[in-house]
Amino acid sequence: MISNFDWNVGRIQDTLETLGLANNTILVVSSDHGDFLGSHYGTLEAFSGKSVIYAESLDVPFILCYPQMVAPVVVNDVFTSVDIMLTLLGLCGLPIPESVTPEEYAQFLESLFAAWSHDGYGTVSVRLFDSITNALYNGLPGSCVLEVACARSLVVEYNGDVYPCDFYVTEEQLLGNVHTHTYQELMVAPARVRLEREKGQLPEACVRCSYVALCYGGCPKYRRINAALGGDGLFYFCPAYKALFERWCRWPASSLPR
Numbered sequence: 001m002i003s004n005f006d007w008n009v010g011r012i013q014d015t016l017e018t019l020g021l022a023n024n025t026i027l028v029v030s031s032d033h034g035d036f037l038g039s040h041y042g043t044l045e046a047f048s049g050k051s052v053i054y055a056e057s058l059d060v061p062f063i064l065c066y067p068q069m070v071a072p073v074v075v076n077d078v079f080t081s082v083d084i085m086l087t088l089l090g091l092c093g094l095p096i097p098e099s100v101t102p103e104e105y106a107q108f109l110e111s112l113f114a115a116w117s118h119d120g121y122g123t124v125s126v127r128l129f130d131s132i133t134n135a136l137y138n139g140l141p142g143s144c145v146l147e148v149a150c151a152r153s154l155v156v157e158y159n160g161d162v163y164p165c166d167f168y169v170t171e172e173q174l175l176g177n178v179h180t181h182t183y184q185e186l187m188v189a190p191a192r193v194r195l196e197r198e199k200g201q202l203p204e205a206c207v208r209c210s211y212v213a214l215c216y217g218g219c220p221k222y223r224r225i226n227a228a229l230g231g232d233g234l235f236y237f238c239p240a241y242k243a244l245f246e247r248w249c250r251w252p253a254s255s256l257p258r
Helices: 002-019 082-091 102-120 127-138 183-187 190-200 204-208 220-228 238-249
Strands: 027-030 062-065 161-163
Touching (some): 027 082, 102 127, 102 238, 190 220
Antiparallel strands (some): 027 062
């Protein structure tokens, strides 16, 4: 895997050099999480994919190359994916907002979809677009944000504490512990059942929406946040997703994935 990763990064750098763009292009390579790939064989963790806080799931690659402004250096500081956008805005000399608005996210998705549908379909994987394609053609998006119910997966902390989702690692959402509870007990814990039901408790605007079967109200966490901020209780990025769904439906039929 590491060899393949290095080879592909090298291909990108060679292409930028060939095009004469290496010195004024910001190259970022990363991942949102790692995977166990058989580590800790014979234990629950070996089959958890990414949901236990071990080095294999936490230590992800991150490369940022911008010869014009950044000298080669190895940084051992801890950071999260949220820092990436702030870093890129800073390198571009752009103001850093307090948050991303739905309108700004809609503009980003529109630009990304335009590039992907023109040059990337079939060769470049964009998870959200892959999920929409799957939802349209087999009803199984593969992304919990677009599923009819929250994913039936669990998050296991370093001490064995179990939570229903990595967005809900709070005291009130604690399901139990792998040392004291069986898998069956964890799956029927009140906090997990409440979360699964919450996904289906849609605001009236969602029920009336033409695209409800593509997102089922989005992530309950962001519906909670929107309501807490005095909003309408819809998925915070609902306008952005709706604009993307509308744009998708205008995609010529001859170009639609089959």
